[in-house]
Amino acid sequence: xxxxxxDINEVKTKIINLAATLNLPKGxxxxxxxxxxxxxxxxxxxxxxxxxxxxxxxxxxxxRLTVPNQQKLVCLIYYPEDILKKITPDLKGNDLEQWxxxxxxxMIEVLRYVAEKYPQNIIDQSLDxxxxxxxxxxxxxxxxxxxxxxxxxxxxxxxxxxxxxxEFIISLCHAIQKLAIERIHIVGDLYDRGxxxxxxxxxxxxxxxxxDFEWGNHDVLWLGSMAGSKLCMMNLIxxxxxxxxxxxxxxxYGIDLTSMVKFATNxxxxxxxxxxxxxxxxxxxxxxNVDNCIQQAAAIIQFKLEGQAIKRRPEFEMDDRLxxxxxxxxxxxxxxxxxxxxxxxxxxxxxxPASPYQITNSERVVLIDLINQFIxxxxxxxxxxxxxxNGGMYLEHNDNLLFHGCIxxxxxxxLSSIAIDGKAYAGKELLDYxxxxxKDAMRHPTTADCFNSDFIWYLWEGxxxxxxxxxxxxxxxxxxxxxxxxxxxxxxxxFDLCDEEWFANRILREFELSTRGHIVNGHTPADENANPxxxxxxxxxxxxxxxxxxxxxxxxxxxxxxxYGMRLETLKPFANKNKSxxxxxxxxxxxxxxxxxxxxxxxxxxxxxxxxxxxxxxxxKFIK
Ligand SMILES: O=P(O)(O)OC[C@H]1O[C@](O)(COP(=O)(O)O)[C@@H](O)[C@@H]1O
Ligand SMILES: [Mn+2]
Numbered sequence: 015x016x017x018x019x020x021d022i023n024e025v026k027t028k029i030i031n032l033a034a035t036l037n038l039p040k041g042x043x044x045x046x047x048x049x050x051x052x053x054x055x056x057x058x059x060x061x062x063x064x065x066x067x068x069x070x071x072x073x074x075x076x077x078r079l080t081v082p083n084q085q086k087l088v089c090l091i092y093y094p095e096d097i098l099k100k101i102t103p104d105l106k107g108n109d110l111e112q113w114x115x116x117x118x119x120x121m122i123e124v125l126r127y128v129a130e131k132y133p134q135n136i137i138d139q140s141l142d143x144x145x146x147x148x149x150x151x152x153x154x155x156x157x158x159x160x161x162x163x164x165x166x167x168x169x170x171x172x173x174x175x176x177x178x179x180x181e182f183i184i185s186l187c188h189a190i191q192k193l194a195i196e197r198i199h200i201v202g203d204l205y206d207r208g209x210x211x212x213x214x215x216x217x218x219x220x221x222x223x224x225x226d227f228e229w230g231n232h233d234v235l236w237l238g239s240m241a242g243s244k245l246c247m248m249n250l251i252x253x254x255x256x257x258x259x260x261x262x263x264x265x266x267y268g269i270d271l272t273s274m275v276k277f278a279t280n281x282x283x284x285x286x287x288x289x290x291x292x293x294x295x296x297x298x299x300x301x302x303n304v305d306n307c308i309q310q311a312a313a314i315i316q317f318k319l320e321g322q323a324i325k326r327r328p329e330f331e332m333d334d335r336l337x338x339x340x341x342x343x344x345x346x347x348x349x350x351x352x353x354x355x356x357x358x359x360x361x362x363x364x365x366x367p368a369s370p371y372q373i374t375n376s377e378r379v380v381l382i383d384l385i386n387q388f389i390x391x392x393x394x395x396x397x398x399x400x401x402x403x404n405g406g407m408y409l410e411h412n413d414n415l416l417f418h419g420c421i422x423x424x425x426x427x428x429l430s431s432i433a434i435d436g437k438a439y440a441g442k443e444l445l446d447y448x449x450x451x452x453k454d455a456m457r458h459p460t461t462a463d464c465f466n467s468d469f470i471w472y473l474w475e476g477x478x479x480x481x482x483x484x485x486x487x488x489x490x491x492x493x494x495x496x497x498x499x500x501x502x503x504x505x506x507x508x509f510d511l512c513d514e515e516w517f518a519n520r521i522l523r524e525f526e527l528s529t530r531g532h533i534v535n536g537h538t539p540a541d542e543n544a545n546p547x548x549x550x551x552x553x554x555x556x557x558x559x560x561x562x563x564x565x566x567x568x569x570x571x572x573x574x575x576x577x578y579g580m581r582l583e584t585l586k587p588f589a590n591k592n593k594s595x596x597x598x599x600x601x602x603x604x605x606x607x608x609x610x611x612x613x614x615x616x617x618x619x620x621x622x623x624x625x626x627x628x629x630x631x632x633x634x635k636f637i638k
């Protein structure tokens with residue numbers, strides 16, 4: 015964007031500031047993934063700077079505060095609103111005043127330390143305007159200067175006397191949280207399974223300056239539904255019923271599910287294989303039964319729509335996923351690849367063996383009602399365009415390549431292609447094409463069956479989808495066939511080859527990136543992934559293990575990339591915010607150095623630095 019300047023000195027000052035900025039240390043990037051609507055855990059990680067804050071507090075206070083007292087300070091920074099309420103009532107008179115003085119001074123010390131790598135304008139943006147003057151004085155002033163010591167002391171004293179200390183401390187904590195991470199990368203699967211993906215978007219909209227999304231397979235279900243894909247929408251509703259998150263659709267996105275509730279409770283009875291994956295506290299049996307029936311109704315409509323799509327899209331090569339027409343007449347068995355399996359707890363009452371993929375009139379009424387509501391939901395359009403405007407299928411950033419799933423390849427590591435209209439799409443081209451189709455579908459939403467809607471569904475569960483990365487999604491088998499082999503989903507060879515450095519280099523070169531970069535993925539759950547750091551530390555899998563269905567010894571992984579290098583943080587299992595506050599527990603349980611830079615990286619070494627250098631070159635033209 016070309017700025018207009020009134021006088022030459024303005025240009026020179028701008029050049030001075032830009033050139034100086036190049037020499038500041040590189041900002042800290044945090045990579046998190048698979049948030050799955052778990053807003054509490056997301057906030058716990060963000061408020062802790064993905065573990066960066068406790069590291070900084072340790073560097074500052076080791077030898078000055080005991081570890082438990084450091085822990086208390088760190089938790090106060092994460093949750094000042096809650097911890098202040100917990101601590102201050104037990105203190106009175108001078109003890110209270112002294113506690114506020116000590117805490118305020120410690121907070122200012124931490125803020126100064128976290129802020130020292132930023133220019134003043136960035137620090138100002140992180141400060142609460144209500145306390146801007148005082149904060150600037152205390153953050154930028156020389157607190158050791160003899161002739162100002164009383165000046166600063168009195169400032170803090172008056173804050174306490176005037177009852178502003180809590181607000182002031184909270185504002186300092188929020189500033190520390192914001193400056194602890196310069197950029198957040200959300201590497202997919204923000205949506206599905208958890209109750210509040212919308213709150214993550216609200217948080218980023220309201221408080222965050224730099225972030226980006228790399229879409230996950232679950233995210234495209236929502237993007238596709240808003241664009242009118244009935245296939246995506248039925249998967250989305252089935253999963254929401256499966257995780258008891260239909261309230262998100264009703265309360266946040268204004269989707270009236272009455273037609274689905276009436277249809278589902280009328281045609282289906284609760285079945286054990288449709289029991290909830292998670293049951294939120296306080297759910298009544300009645301509510302659980304309704305979700306059970308909705309999950310069945312959505313699953314059957316989904317299988318029918320998928321059968322229709324597979325037949326009209328031979329290029330998807332998914333005939334092996336046509337299952338309803340493999341049912342026996344009495345629907346008690348199914349024959350797949352010549353093998354008969356008993357059906358357990360089938361719910362095929364609306365399936366007509368003569369035309370198994372035919373949608374019944376009552377199913378059509380529900381479909382049309384719901385898909386029109388998805389297309390017309392303002393909040394859903396707003397949130398989906400937020401994902402689209404701030405994200406995509408992948409991101410090349412500071413020499414690193416970020417994407418959620420995989421780059422489909424064959425056993426030898428050669429790119430696998432998908433032929434669409436006679437053109438083969440593979441590698442970077444396949445991801446670029448996928449991103450184009452998603453955004454084109456969003457720009458032209460339609461409830462009619464169309465290629466865009468079908469292709470976005472393909473991105474959710476297609477054989478060569480870069481977001482799914484498995485040979486099939488065995489949803490049908492998981493519901494009705496009690497056979498591990500039949501339920502198996504075979505990962506794309508990409509996931510095995512990821513441990514080979516030559517392969518990681520090939521993928522980086524495919525995206526025109528230097529082989530000194532890293533590939534950062536999400537998608538593969540940390541408990542399945544033996545080692546999240548592979549290919550001689552070139553490939554890193556971050557998966558924050560946010561979704562409630564996974565209970566594991568660890569709370570997943572996040573990655574931090576700052577001026578000293580790259581660090582993989584192993585997170586503690588997170589139950590909920592109140593438990594974290596009660597235990598005053600930190601976020602991180604372990605860390606692994608992925609890369610240590612011999613010399614500190616500066617902004618000059620980043621993409622942002624490259625854009626600054628371009629700006630300086632442009633400005634120099636004015637002062638020739
Ligand atoms: O991208 P993710 O989170 O792994 O989700 C996709 C996976 O979830 C599944 O759909 C299973 O989901 P459920 O656990 O809800 O049954 C798998 O079939 C599929 O591989
Ligand atoms: Mn995923």
